[in-house]
Amino acid sequence: PLTHPTNETGLPFGRVGSLHTPRKWCAATVTLASESRVSLRALAIACSMAICCAVGIVQPSASSASQVATWQASPTPYYATSAQMTRVALSADGDRAIAVWRAPLDGEQGGPNVIKSATAEISGTTAVWGDSETLSDETLEAEEPDVVLSADGTQTTAAWNYTVGLNVYSKSATIDSDGNPDWPETATELSDPQSGVGPAAQISASADGKRVAAIWKADGDGIASRNATIVNGVAAWHDLKVMPNADGYPDIAMSGDGTRASAIWANDLNGEHRIDSMSAKLTANAAADWESAAHNLTTDSTSFGDDAHILMSASGGRAIAIWKSGNYAQSSSGTIASSGVASWPANGTEISENPSQGPNHLQVAMSADGTTASAVWRNMGAIETKSMKIESGAAIWGDLETLGNGGNSSVPELRVSADGTQATAVWTQDDDGVRSASADIAGNEAAWGATSMVTQSGGNRAVMGLSADGARSTAVWITGDTLWSGSAALTYTVAFYANGGTGSMTAQAANSPTALSANGFSRTGYTFAGWNTKADGTGSSYTNEQVYQFRSAATLFAQWQAPGLLVQLPRPISCVRSGAKPAIPRTGVRTLTRGHCITNAGQIVGTRIEAKTTRGDMRLLSLFCQVRGKLRTTDATGNGARYCTRGKLAVRTYGKRLKITVTWSAPQTSTYAAYRARQIYRT
Numbered sequence: 001p002l003t004h005p006t007n008e009t010g011l012p013f014g015r016v017g018s019l020h021t022p023r024k025w026c027a028a029t030v031t032l033a034s035e036s037r038v039s040l041r042a043l044a045i046a047c048s049m050a051i052c053c054a055v056g057i058v059q060p061s062a063s064s065a066s067q068v069a070t071w072q073a074s075p076t077p078y079y080a081t082s083a084q085m086t087r088v089a090l091s092a093d094g095d096r097a098i099a100v101w102r103a104p105l106d107g108e109q110g111g112p113n114v115i116k117s118a119t120a121e122i123s124g125t126t127a128v129w130g131d132s133e134t135l136s137d138e139t140l141e142a143e144e145p146d147v148v149l150s151a152d153g154t155q156t157t158a159a160w161n162y163t164v165g166l167n168v169y170s171k172s173a174t175i176d177s178d179g180n181p182d183w184p185e186t187a188t189e190l191s192d193p194q195s196g197v198g199p200a201a202q203i204s205a206s207a208d209g210k211r212v213a214a215i216w217k218a219d220g221d222g223i224a225s226r227n228a229t230i231v232n233g234v235a236a237w238h239d240l241k242v243m244p245n246a247d248g249y250p251d252i253a254m255s256g257d258g259t260r261a262s263a264i265w266a267n268d269l270n271g272e273h274r275i276d277s278m279s280a281k282l283t284a285n286a287a288a289d290w291e292s293a294a295h296n297l298t299t300d301s302t303s304f305g306d307d308a309h310i311l312m313s314a315s316g317g318r319a320i321a322i323w324k325s326g327n328y329a330q331s332s333s334g335t336i337a338s339s340g341v342a343s344w345p346a347n348g349t350e351i352s353e354n355p356s357q358g359p360n361h362l363q364v365a366m367s368a369d370g371t372t373a374s375a376v377w378r379n380m381g382a383i384e385t386k387s388m389k390i391e392s393g394a395a396i397w398g399d400l401e402t403l404g405n406g407g408n409s410s411v412p413e414l415r416v417s418a419d420g421t422q423a424t425a426v427w428t429q430d431d432d433g434v435r436s437a438s439a440d441i442a443g444n445e446a447a448w449g450a451t452s453m454v455t456q457s458g459g460n461r462a463v464m465g466l467s468a469d470g471a472r473s474t475a476v477w478i479t480g481d482t483l484w485s486g487s488a489a490l491t492y493t494v495a496f497y498a499n500g501g502t503g504s505m506t507a508q509a510a511n512s513p514t515a516l517s518a519n520g521f522s523r524t525g526y527t528f529a530g531w532n533t534k535a536d537g538t539g540s541s542y543t544n545e546q547v548y549q550f551r552s553a554a555t556l557f558a559q560w561q562a563p564g565l566l567v568q569l570p571r572p573i574s575c576v577r578s579g580a581k582p583a584i585p586r587t588g589v590r591t592l593t594r595g596h597c598i599t600n601a602g603q604i605v606g607t608r609i610e611a612k613t614t615r616g617d618m619r620l621l622s623l624f625c626q627v628r629g630k631l632r633t634t635d636a637t638g639n640g641a642r643y644c645t646r647g648k649l650a651v652r653t654y655g656k657r658l659k660i661t662v663t664w665s666a667p668q669t670s671t672y673a674a675y676r677a678r679q680i681y682r683t
Contacts, residue, residue, distance in 0.1 A: 070511050071436065072125035075455045075486040083483035084113070086476050087146050090465025091153030092207075092418075093657070093682070094472025094489075095122050096179060097465060100145040100158050101476075101483055105138050114138055115145045115160045119179045120474070120485065124512030127474055127487045130179055135171055136160055136187065144200045150209025151256075151468070152657040155230065156181055157212045159190070159203045167191045168201045168216050174233035177586050188237055190214055190226050202251050206258030207314065211282060213261045215252040218242055223250045223265055227288045238287035243278060243294065251309045254282070255316025256368065260336050261288055262319045264297075264310040274298065275308050275323045275330075275348070281340030289340055297332045298325055298348045307362045312336070313370030314418075320366050320373045320388075320395070323348075327358035329377050331388070333395040351386050351397050354379055361411040367420025368468075374423050374439075374446060376403075376414040383409045383427050389444040398444030403437045404429060404451050415466030415473070416441070422470025422490070426454065426462045426477075434462045434477050438470075438490060454486050455479070471511075471551050492553045499535050499557040501526070510550040519544050519558065527561035529673060541676045549680060561673050568601045568672035576605060576664045578677045584660055586653055586683040591626075592662055593649040601672035606641025607649055611660040620656045625649055641665060658683045 086101035097120045105111040115136040120127040135158055136142035145160040159170040168190040173181035190201075201216035210230045218224040223246040228235040248266030255261070259282055267274040276294035283289075308323035319342065322331045329352035334344035352359045359377035366373040373395075376385040383403040388395050403412075403425060412427040423439045423446060434454035439446040454462070454475060462477035474487045489511035496505040501523035508517045519528050531546075533539030535557040542548065542556060561567060570576045575597035577590075584590045597605040611621050625632040627647035634642040634649060641663075643649060651660070660681045668674040 070125060070491055071452055071454050071486050071488040072127075075484050077482050077484055082113075082481045083478050085144060086463055086478060086483060088463050088465050088474065088476045088485075089147050089149035089156070090467060090472075090474055091149055091657075092151035092468035093153070093659075094465075094467030094469075094474070095682075096120065096149070096153035096175070097122060097127060097474045097476075097485075097487075098147055098149050098156050098175075098181070099476050099483075099485070100135070100147040100160075101478075102143055102145060102160075103483075105134065112139065112141045113143065114140075115142045115158070117147070117158060117181070117183070119175060119181060121179045122472070122474060122487050125487045125489050127485055129485065133181070133183055135183060136169065137162070140164065146201065146203050148203055148205040148209065148212065149465075150205065151207040154657065155205075155209030155233065157203060157205060157209070157228075157230070157235065159201050159214050161191075161201055161216070166219075168214065170203070170212075170214065170228075170235065170237075172212070172228070172230050172233060172235040182233060184234075188235065190237060190240075191216065191218075191224060192240060200249055204252050204254040204261070206254055207256040208258070211254065211258035211284075213252055213254050213282075213288065215250045215263050217249050217265075222246050223263065225250075225252065225263060225288065225290075227261065227282060229285050236285070238285075241288060241290055243290070246276065246294070248306060248308070253310045253312040253319065255312045256314030257316060258282055259338070260312065260316030260340055262310050262312055262336060262342065264308045264321050264323070266306040266308050266323065267294075273325075275321070275325070277310065277319075277321060277334075277342065277344065279319070279336045279340050279342040281338070291341060295334075295342060295344045297321055297344055298323070298330060307360060309362060309364055311364055311366040311373070313366065314368040315370075318370030318390070320364055320370070321348075322351075322362050322364040322375050324359055324362055324377075325350075328352050329359040329362055329375065331364070331375060331395065331397070333373075333388070333390065345394075349395060349397065351375060351388075352377065352379060352384065353400050354384075359384070363412060363414045365414045365416040365423065367416060368418040369420075372416075372420035372441065372443065374414060374416050374441065376412045376425055378409055378412060378427075381408040383412045383425065385414070385425065385446065385448070387423075387441055387444045387446040396444055398446065401446060401448055403427070403448060404435055409435075411461040413462060413464050413475075415464060417466065417470025418468040419470075422466075424464070424466055424470070424473045424488075426464045426473075426475045428462055428477070434475065434486070436473075436475070436488065452488070454488075455484065469551060492550045494548060494550075494554045494556060496521075496531075497535075497555065497557050498523075500560060501528075501558050510548075513547050513549050515545045516542060516548050516556070517545075521558045523558075523560050525563045527567060529559040529561045529567070530676075531556035532559050533557070541678050543677065565668070565673040566601075566671055568599045568603065568666055568669070568675040570597055570605050570664075570666075570675070571600045576677060578662070578664060578679045584651060584653060584658075584681040584683050586657060587655045589626075589650050589652050591648045591650045593643070593664065595625075595644055595647050595649075597643070597649075599666045599672070599675055601666065601669050601675075603666035603669065603672075603675070604637055604643050605664050605666050605675070606637035606639065606643050608641045608663040608665070609651060609660060610663075611658045620654050620658060621660070622652050623649065624652065639665070639667070653683055656683070 250265035330348035501521035625644035
């Protein structure tokens with residue numbers, strides 16, 4: 001048994017010690033004065049290899065995100081008349097969602113079913129939905145909508161097909177700062193008489209939403225696809241491509257940078273059961289350059305394959321596919337060259353373990369770099385999941401996990417964060433509401449938390465979107481005839497440490513922007529000077545009770561003003577415009593520092609600014625000095641911060657959703673301690 005007297009060796013805090021035992025196995029129970037977590041699995045593996053078990057005790061840190069997402073207490077009934085076939089997409093920051101669904105025109109059961117859409121602005125766990133709009137022709141019966149949303153939430157594309165003629169149509173729109181899409185009056189037909197469809201055309205888009213690809217089952221034995229380039233919200237669809245000798249319903253994925261695409265479909269031609277895939281190179285304003293022949297991802301030609309799905313990494317260099325083959329879920333991970341040519345292993349990998357009935361409703365989700373992924377499926381009424389990591393070029397799957405408490409579960413939906421460390425799944429359980437679970441992921445090991453109740457009011461298939469950091473999710477489902485939505489946020493913890501002081505403070509947990517707990521520490525002869533993420537003060541600084549976004553966990557160390565040094569502050573204090581309000585506009589100008597801003601120590605207050613889009617690859621702002629209506633360049637302090645010798649220092653933004661970090665500082669003097677203030681804005 002894995003037993004050892006707790007604390008027998010008296011291992012000192014912050015040190016490394018060894019536990020010796022005559023048995024092959026040993027383990028240690030270590031109690032830390034924090035919420036640090038110790039991997040018992042890692043300890044067991046290490047100890048199984050040697051008689052001497054080394055146990056490392058590390059500096060405490062705040063725990064990572066809680067594995068239980070907090071869903072809004074009362075889900076929102078949005079659309080109340082015969083809603084069906086809903087899909088949803090979420091922006092990278094989780095602040096905006098867009099949904100599409102099928103419903104009778106104007107709520108009349110006898111009228112044609114049309115495709116409707118609405119957007120929501122989200123704060124914490126509250127989503128505020130705008131008015132719905134009809135996207136499809138009001139005289140035709142429409143079905144099977146799909147929708148994509150750019151990472152910054154400003155560009156969207158939807159697609160659907162009509163039941164008569166089975167033709168695929170699409171619309172694209174830009175979304176303004178209030179969340180209103182400017183859908184065009186007329187949709188674009190993607191198919192032609194030779195490429196009519198069965199149901200469920202699928203679309204995928206680049207991270208900026210300016211490149212889109214669609215795929216559908218063509219008439220006869222073929223798969224049809226088109227791609228588009230979008231400029232100012234207007235989509236220019238390029239030439240149609242038909243992959244011949246293909247059967248089954250396809251799926252498509254586009255890389256985040258929009259340079260590559262991959263498609264997958266089940267193929268049952270001439271009695272040969274295959275899972276086929278083709279990849280393509282994408283260039284601006286041109287049709288996709290697809291491979292000349294499909295890759296067969298499975299060598300088992302005796303078992304019928306279906307339910308195939310595919311995803312790509314942000315760069316397009318890696319793809320992962322999942323499908324059902326006979327009574328097993330199978331998967332394969334391939335690489336795609338910049339030319340669009342793919343390389344797949346000779347055989348797929350069986351990832352399910354209970355073949356008595358066989359999995360169905362498979363889904364896969366992938367990290368942005370393509371090195372980790374998670375899959376989920378329904379098996380005999382239970383929701384099962386596994387996670388994968390790429391090791392030496394090969395996909396290594398971890399242990400099988402079962403979510404929920406069994407019973408008759410329906411179609412699951414799974415999403416993972418961009419870095420692959422967070423996952424959230426939703427599903428419906430019997431007729432007893434929508435369920436959810438979230439996980440911390442390390443490599444191919446997922447630590448799933450307890451099941452959350454999204455709603456108790458029944459519901460059919462729930463669909464969801466997840467923010468890039470994995471902290472925010474929004475789900476949409478249908479109960480009876482009513483379309484419902486719910487939003488959730490993972491709870492993050494901030495831990496406080498005295499850092500030489502005395503007293504105690506309880507760790508603070510929240511899932512939305514919240515003021516930090518007031519300082520409860522003291523230190524004789526010292527003055528409390530705020531918080532820092534590093535004990536020596538070289539990390540990110542926070543003032544007492546500053547609003548923290550709670551989008552990640554943090555450890556904050558008290559910073560103490562040394563005896564003999566005075567507190568350095570701007571004079572007047574209002575010359576630093578460090579408050580959260582007014583916000584920095586998405587397009588416009590906001591003053592950050594008033595003219596001739598100096599401290600009580602006579603030091604110039606310098607201003608640093610860091611900005612990035614949700615894609616993280618642009619800097620779309622400028623700093624300047626405003627002097628009597630004229631613009632002048634800023635000057636640099638000794639440490640590279642900017643200031644104005646005359647006029648106000650201001651920032652101008654140019655229409656993009658940005659995360660902006662502003663830091664004001666002045667150096668320490670022989671009499672005064674260093675001054676530092678920091679504020680994060682989202683345009």
